[in-house]
Amino acid sequence: MLDLKMYINGEWRDSRSGEKRDIINPANGEVIAQAAEGTVEDAKEAIQVAKDTFESGVWSDLPAEERASYLYKIADKIEENAEELARLEVMDNGKPLREAEFDMADAAACFRYYAGLINKPEGVTYQVSDPVQSIVVKEPIGVCGLIVPWNYPMLMTVWKVAPALAAGNTIVYKPSEITPVTPTKLFEMMEEVGIPKGVVNMVMGPGATVGNAIAESHDVDLVSFTGGTVTGRKIMQAATGNIKKLSLELGGKSPNIIFADADFEVAVDYALFGIFCGTGQVCAAGSRILVEESIYDKFVDRFVERAKKIKVGPGLDPETEMGPLVSEQHMEKVLGYIESGKEEGAKLVCGGNRITENGLDKGYFVEPTVFVDVTPDMKIVREEIFGPVVVIQKFKDEQDAIRIANDTDYGLAGAVFTQDGAKALRVIKKVRAGITWVNTFHNTYNEAPWGGYKQSGTGRALGTWGLDTYQETKQININLEVEPIGWFKN
Numbered sequence: 215m216l217d218l219k220m221y222i223n224g225e226w227r228d229s230r231s232g233e234k235r236d237i238i239n240p241a242n243g244e245v246i247a248q249a250a251e252g253t254v255e256d257a258k259e260a261i262q263v264a265k266d267t268f269e270s271g272v273w274s275d276l277p278a279e280e281r282a283s284y285l286y287k288i289a290d291k292i293e294e295n296a297e298e299l300a301r302l303e304v305m306d307n308g309k310p311l312r313e314a315e316f317d318m319a320d321a322a323a324c325f326r327y328y329a330g331l332i333n334k335p336e337g338v339t340y341q342v343s344d345p346v347q348s349i350v351v352k353e354p355i356g357v358c359g360l361i362v363p364w365n366y367p368m369l370m371t372v373w374k375v376a377p378a379l380a381a382g383n384t385i386v387y388k389p390s391e392i393t394p395v396t397p398t399k400l401f402e403m404m405e406e407v408g409i410p411k412g413v414v415n416m417v418m419g420p421g422a423t424v425g426n427a428i429a430e431s432h433d434v435d436l437v438s439f440t441g442g443t444v445t446g447r448k449i450m451q452a453a454t455g456n457i458k459k460l461s462l463e464l465g466g467k468s469p470n471i472i473f474a475d476a477d478f479e480v481a482v483d484y485a486l487f488g489i490f491c492g493t494g495q496v497c498a499a500g501s502r503i504l505v506e507e508s509i510y511d512k513f514v515d516r517f518v519e520r521a522k523k524i525k526v527g528p529g530l531d532p533e534t535e536m537g538p539l540v541s542e543q544h545m546e547k548v549l550g551y552i553e554s555g556k557e558e559g560a561k562l563v564c565g566g567n568r569i570t571e572n573g574l575d576k577g578y579f580v581e582p583t584v585f586v587d588v589t590p591d592m593k594i595v596r597e598e599i600f601g602p603v604v605v606i607q608k609f610k611d612e613q614d615a616i617r618i619a620n621d622t623d624y625g626l627a628g629a630v631f632t633q634d635g636a637k638a639l640r641v642i643k644k645v646r647a648g649i650t651w652v653n654t655f656h657n658t659y660n661e662a663p664w665g666g667y668k669q670s671g672t673g674r675a676l677g678t679w680g681l682d683t684y685q686e687t688k689q690i691n692i693n694l695e696v697e698p699i700g701w702f703k704n
């Protein structure tokens with residue numbers, strides 16, 4: 215059994231309250247670890263340490279290349295330990311092993327990307343009207359509060375830690391209280407490569423107390439949060455006290471638009487991947503499939519035929535294609551949405567049940583679930599379910615597809631499937647979302663910006679945009695003719 219402690223000022227510590235939380239394997243309900251249940255006082259101490267460490271300059275004053283050298287070493291460590299990390303991720307989050315293996319490879323690549331980027335920025339100078347040289351420099355923001363969800367425990371952590379460290383900030387990080395295992399391993403690796411004490415600090419515990427303490431602290435300069443839109447709204451409110459910088463990566467209800475002229479089998483294949491990868495617990499999941507009416511019935515038949523064949527099971531079984539939901543509580547939430555779909559009159563054409571056969575009764579498994587004959591006001595059409603549940607809607611033409619696609623409060627992602635390149639571009643340009651795909655789904659690159667329109671968040675992760683998030687921009691104006699200005703005569 216793993217004993218997970220918090221990491222504050224270079225020391226591994228239990229919570230001040232001494233309380234622990236059981237960490238459960240969602241495939242079988244077994245306790246795999248116990249984690250420190252942190253308190254507001256623990257969070258305050260970690261924030262003070264991060265503030266003092268930032269002000270000491272031990273990290274922010276290092277040459278960028280030297281900071282980068284630590285990031286490269288962390289990437290190496292992740293790769294050296296990738297097999298163990300992937301297995302731990304499966305046991306904590308439930309995802310199939312091959313998904314966890316991708317996450318670890320992506321995590322190492324993300325550290326390398328920011329290690330490579332940090333000493334590359336070019337200076338900016340301006341020709342201004344005075345005899346002044348105006349130059350622009352980037353500086354770290356200070357103390358960054360990083361709060362992440364449970365669906366990609368390692369990768370979401372790295373998307374924040376790597377650019378924040380590259381930019382020279384210090385960190386107070388909080389994992390989801392149900393998936394702290396691989397984040398703890400990451401902090402162990404950061405200790406091993408010699409990141410100076412106090413630069414990276416990890417507190418555990420409930421979002422409502424520990425997370426909120428980070429969001430409202432006057433000594434935290436930025437909060438970068440990934441999670442649900444409801445929580446994002448609370449964080450925005452908590453952050454007003456000291457006008458914190460905010461980066462919010464929130465939920466989605468993303469449309470996947472399939473035209474009659476698309477390659478049919480490719481579209482079906484990606485539509486399945488779009489919703490059922492990650493058991494639907496992916497912020498960018500294609501949870502609303504929109505299909506042109508002339509192929510609608512054929513599409514639904516084929517989609518359901520293939521959805522029924524998806525192998526659901528424990529993530530460590532090499533045959534498994536879709537794992538359990540992350541927790542019993544989340545499974546109940548997803549089953550509740552399925553009930554609401556039935557009550558509101560949608561037609562269930564696939565799945566809809568918890569799976570308890572073949573030794574899966576102790577885990578939190580739900581069948582791939584498909585609803586048709588939905589109306590725009592139904593909860594299953596409007597709200598993010600974050601599970602293996604999809605609605606398939608019918609559209610008449612391009613304008614109708616765009617209208618339905620944008621009929622949502624969210625704006626995270628969207629996709630179009632068609633063999634007509636001009637139509638693909640026309641439609642995707644009209645989809646109000648930050649991450650879009652044509653004839654593909656879910657591709658994510660360290661180089662490209664990640665984030666949403668509307669209530670899917672504010673700011674962008676990854677790429678140069680992700681680095682900007684963790685930097686302040688300063689203008690420095692240098693007088694080249696040092697003489698009195700003569701504004702006042704006497």
Ligand code: NDP
Pocket residue numbers: 361362363364365366370388389390391392419420421422423424425426427429440441442443445446448449463464465466496497598600626670671
């Ligand atoms: P939550 O919003 O419930 O939680 C996310 C994190 O915020 C957790 O660490 C949680 O703590 C913490 N938290 C909860 N309440 C507060 C608070 N009042 N103040 C500060 N922190 C708080 O999301 P889930 O963990 O349930 O994750 C699922 C959600 O995340 C989905 O809606 C999904 O769309 C979104 N998401 C978005 C992504 C994106 O890139 N846009 C990527 C991945 C997920 P704890 O749970 O430990 O109590």
